[in-house]
Amino acid sequence: MYQIECFSEAQAKGFLPELVSLLQNVVNSGASVGFLPPLNSHTASQYWLEVFDALKNKSRLLLVARYGLTVVGTVQLDLCTRANGLHRAEVTKLMVHTAYRRRGIGYSLMEAVESEARIIGRTTLVLDTRLGDVSEKLYTKIGYIKVGEIPNYAKSADGSLHTTVIYYRLL
Secondary structure, X not given: OOEEEEEOHHHHHHOHHHHHHHHHHXXXXXXXXXXXOOOOHHHHHHHXXXXXXXXXXXXXXXXXXXXXXXXXXXXXEEEOOOHHHOOEEEEEEEXXXXXXXXXXXXXXXXXXXXXXXXXXXXXXXXXXXXXXXXXXXXXXXXXXXXXXXXXXXEEOOOOOEEEEEEEEEEO
């Protein structure tokens, strides 16, 4: 059975190699999470160091799914820090390792991130995903509402441009 925890900066730093490996796995398998394959360890490490800074600054939450010490998934909640947006946040980087998919981990991570959002008073959540990705089914299943699409938003490894879809959920 897996467990989900909201990691502090210190906890996350202790799992840097596992987080790097997870990011490389999902990117190299075609996930659209802001990087192009093949993703090298240096670039992945630099990304996680940026996340650690955001955790330190309390502008982001990082939820991690683990089987024992093995990191099998993550999701982040990027907190709006402007005075008129302290009630909202963006759900980002929902990732599940390819070897652990189809076990409800993505669903559980989304439930957990929504629970954390409620605890800290974030009642409006937004997210985006590539049009046609399997994640769209998950998001609509759990109550996210499609706002619209932006064509030619993200580039894939072959250079083609893909449409992104914007969703929101009021908690």
